[in-house]
Amino acid sequence: MIDVKYSLSKHIVSGIRAIFPRRTAEYFALIGLILILSIIVMAIFAPLIAPYNPIKKVGDILERPSNKFILGTDGLGRDILSRIIFGARTAILVTFLAISISLSVGVFLGLLSGYIGGKFDSVFSLIMDAVYSFPGLILAIVLTAMLGPGIVNTAIAIAVIYTPTYFRMVRGLVLSLKESLFVEAARAIGARDRTIVFKYIFPNVISSVPIVLSLNAADAVLTLAALSFLGLGLPAPTPDWGFDLKAGHAYLAAKIWWPSTFPGLMIVILTLGFSLLGEGINELLNPELRR
Amino acid sequence: MRMASLKVYIVRRILLAIPMVFILLGIVFLIMRVAGDPVSAILGGHAPQEQIQQIKEQLGLNRPLLIQFFDYLGQLLRGNLGRSLIWGQRPVINEIWDHFPATLELSVCSFIISVIIGIFTGMIAATHPNKPLDHTFRLYGIITYGLFIPWIGIMFQLLFGVYLGLLPIGGRIGTLMEPKIITGLYILDGLLTLDFDSLASAIKHLILPSLTLGIYLSGIYTRLTRTHLMEILEKDFIKAARARGLPEKVVIYRHGLKNAFIPILTMMGLQFALLLVGAVLTEITFSWPGMGSLLFERITYRDFTTVQGTVVFFALIVVTVNLLVDIVYAYIDPRIRY
Numbered sequence: 001m002i003d004v005k006y007s008l009s010k011h012i013v014s015g016i017r018a019i020f021p022r023r024t025a026e027y028f029a030l031i032g033l034i035l036i037l038s039i040i041v042m043a044i045f046a047p048l049i050a051p052y053n054p055i056k057k058v059g060d061i062l063e064r065p066s067n068k069f070i071l072g073t074d075g076l077g078r079d080i081l082s083r084i085i086f087g088a089r090t091a092i093l094v095t096f097l098a099i100s101i102s103l104s105v106g107v108f109l110g111l112l113s114g115y116i117g118g119k120f121d122s123v124f125s126l127i128m129d130a131v132y133s134f135p136g137l138i139l140a141i142v143l144t145a146m147l148g149p150g151i152v153n154t155a156i157a158i159a160v161i162y163t164p165t166y167f168r169m170v171r172g173l174v175l176s177l178k179e180s181l182f183v184e185a186a187r188a189i190g191a192r193d194r195t196i197v198f199k200y201i202f203p204n205v206i207s208s209v210p211i212v213l214s215l216n217a218a219d220a221v222l223t224l225a226a227l228s229f230l231g232l233g234l235p236a237p238t239p240d241w242g243f244d245l246k247a248g249h250a251y252l253a254a255k256i257w258w259p260s261t262f263p264g265l266m267i268v269i270l271t272l273g274f275s276l277l278g279e280g281i282n283e284l285l286n287p288e289l290r291r
Numbered sequence: 292m293r294m295a296s297l298k299v300y301i302v303r304r305i306l307l308a309i310p311m312v313f314i315l316l317g318i319v320f321l322i323m324r325v326a327g328d329p330v331s332a333i334l335g336g337h338a339p340q341e342q343i344q345q346i347k348e349q350l351g352l353n354r355p356l357l358i359q360f361f362d363y364l365g366q367l368l369r370g371n372l373g374r375s376l377i378w379g380q381r382p383v384i385n386e387i388w389d390h391f392p393a394t395l396e397l398s399v400c401s402f403i404i405s406v407i408i409g410i411f412t413g414m415i416a417a418t419h420p421n422k423p424l425d426h427t428f429r430l431y432g433i434i435t436y437g438l439f440i441p442w443i444g445i446m447f448q449l450l451f452g453v454y455l456g457l458l459p460i461g462g463r464i465g466t467l468m469e470p471k472i473i474t475g476l477y478i479l480d481g482l483l484t485l486d487f488d489s490l491a492s493a494i495k496h497l498i499l500p501s502l503t504l505g506i507y508l509s510g511i512y513t514r515l516t517r518t519h520l521m522e523i524l525e526k527d528f529i530k531a532a533r534a535r536g537l538p539e540k541v542v543i544y545r546h547g548l549k550n551a552f553i554p555i556l557t558m559m560g561l562q563f564a565l566l567l568v569g570a571v572l573t574e575i576t577f578s579w580p581g582m583g584s585l586l587f588e589r590i591t592y593r594d595f596t597t598v599q600g601t602v603v604f605f606a607l608i609v610v611t612v613n614l615l616v617d618i619v620y621a622y623i624d625p626r627i628r629y
Contacts, residue, residue: 024421024426028433126310126311127318130314130315131318133315133564133609133610134564134606135564135567135568135609138567138571138586138602138605139318141571141586141590142322142598145332145598146322146332218437225441226439229572230575230590248445249441249445252445252452252460253453253460255453255454257453260442260445261445261449264446267439268437268442271437271438271439272433272434272437275436275437
C-alpha cells in the first residue's frame with residue numbers, strides 16, 4: 001500500500017515538474033504558447049469579452065483612457081479596447097488561412113517536384129526561388145492592390161510569399177529521402193509512386209514543418225499588419241490592428257497616443273508569441289543547437 | 292589560376308542570374324495583368340466604356356498577352372519603363388531616380404546601425420554562454436525580429452518628436468532648406484557643398500527612421516554573430532591561442548570574430564530583401580520620400596505604370612545585390628567557386 005501511495009505522489013510531483021520549464025528554450029516555447037493561446041481565446045470569445053460594439057460610435061471622439069473606456073476611443077468615437085479584441089479575429093483568421101494555403105500548396109508541390117525531378121523540377125524550383133528571393137511585402141502589396149481588399153484575397157497574397165519556404169524545405173528532404181533504403185525497398189516490392197510519396201515520404205517530411213510554420217506565422221502576422229497599415233488589407237469598418245494603427249498615426253502630433261499605441265502593441269505581442277514558440281521548439285527539436 | 296577560376300565563377304553566376312531575372316519580370320507582368328484587371332485598377336471600376344477602351348489602347352492592353360509580354364521585355368531592355376499616368380506623365384524611370392537616393396541613404400545608415408548593434412550584442416552573448424547576459428541578448432534578437440516597424444517608428448515619433456521635441460517626425464530635410472543636389476544623398480551633398488545647415492537638418496531627419504529600421508534588423512545580426520562566434524570559440528585554435536596565454540580580448544577579436552566574419556557576411560547578403568521591405572515600411576511611417584513612399588503613393592493614385600516600374604526596379608536590385616554578394620563571397624572564400 002505504502003509503495004503505491006509513494007509512487008503515486010512521486011508521479012504527481014514529476015508530472016507537475018514536467019509542466020514547468022527547465023531550460024531557456026522551454027521557457028521561450030511556453031511563454032510563446034501562452035501569448036498565442038490568450039489571443040486565440042480573445043478572438044473566439046470576442047463578443048463576450050468586448051465591452052462595446054467595435055464598429056459603433058459609443059463615446060466622444062478621441063476620449064482619453066478612463067474607467068468608461070479603458071483604452072480610450074478612436075477618431076470615430078469607437079471603443080479601442082473592443083476594436084482590439086475583435087481585431088484578434090482578423091489577425092488569427094487571416095494568418096491561419098494564409099499559412100494553411102501556403103503549407104498545403106508548398107508541401108504538395110515540393111513533394112511532386114522533388115519526386116518527379118527532371119525538367120519539371122527545374123522549372124518549379126526556379127519559379128519558387130524567384131518568388132523566394134523577391135522582397136515578400138512588396139509582392140504582397142502589388143498582389144493585394146490588384147486582387148482588391150478582402151479576407152481571402154489578403155490571405156492569398158500572404159500565402160504566395162510563404163509557399164516557397166515550404167516548397168524548398170520539402171523538396172530538399174524528398175531529394176535525399178528518395179535515395180534512402182526504405183523507399184528503395186518499397187519500390188522493390190512494387191509500391192506505386194503515389195503510395196511511396198504519400199505513405200512513405202510524406203510522414204518523414206511533415207515532422208520538420210512545425211518550426212518553419214511557427215516562424216512563418218510570426219512573419220505572416222507582420223505582413224498582414226503591414227498590408228492593413230497601407231490600407232490594402234480588409235475593407236474599412238472591420239476591426240484590424242494594422243489599419244487602426246495607421247488611423248491613429250494621424251493624431252500623433254496632437255499628443256494623442258492611445259489610438260496608435262494599443263493596436264500596434266497587439267501586433268507585437270502576437271508576433272512575439274509565434275517567434276518565441278518557433279525559437280523554443282526549434283531548439284528543443286534540434287539537439288545540435290543545444291548548448 | 293586563382294583569378295581564372297574566379298572569372299569562370301563570375302561568368303557562370305551571371306548566366307544563372309539571367310533566367311532568374313526573366314522569371315521575376317514574368318511574375319511582375321502576370322500579377323499586374325492577370326491577378327486583377329489593370330483598367331479597373333486604374334479607373335476604379337465605374338468608368339464609361341469608351342474611357343476603358345481609351346486606356347486599353349493607350350497602354351496596349353487590348354493586344355494578346357504574349358505580345359504584350361515581349362513588348363514589355365523589349366521596352367525594359369531599352370531602359371524604358373513607360374510613362375506615369377498622372378501628374379504630367381513623367382517617364383517612370385525619372386520618378387524612380389528621384390526617389391532612389393532617399394531609399395539608398397536610409398538603407399545604408401540603417402544597415403550600419405544594425406550591424407554595429409548586432410555584432411556588439413551578439414559578441415557579448417557569445418562570450419557569456421548561458422549566463423543572464425546571453426539570455427538577455429537572445430531575447431533581444433527574438434523581440435526585435437518581431438517588432439512591427441510602423442509601431443516602433445510611431446513610438447519613437449511620440450517619445451523623441453512629440454513629447455521631448457528633440458527630433459523631427461517626418462520628411463528628409465527641413466522645409467525651408469534648399470540643399471544643392473549633386474548625388475541626391477543629402478548627407479553627402481551637404482558635405483560636398485559645405486552646406487552645414489542642410490547637413491545638420493538632414494542628419495536630424497535621418498536619425499529616427501534609420502534607428503527604427505536599424506534596431507529591427509539588428510536582432511538578426513545579434514543571432515548570427517552569437518551562433519557563429521560560439522561555434523568558432525569552441526574550435527581547437529582558440530584553445531591553442533588561450534593556452535599560449537594571449538589576452539582574452541585578442542582571442543575574441545583577432546581569432547574569434549575575424550573567423551566568424553565570413554558566415555556573418557554571407558547571411559547579411561541574404562537579408563537584403565528584408566532590408567528593402569523594412570525600408571518600404573519605414574519610409575511610409577516617416578513620410579520619407581523614397582521608393583517605398585513612391586510605390587505606396589502611386590498605388591493609392593492607381594498609377595499602374597509607375598507601380599509596375601517600381602516593382603521591376605526592386606526585382607532588379609535584389610538580383611543584382613544577390614549576384615554581387617555571391618561574387619564577393621567567392622572572392623573571400625575560394626572553396627565557393629567549385
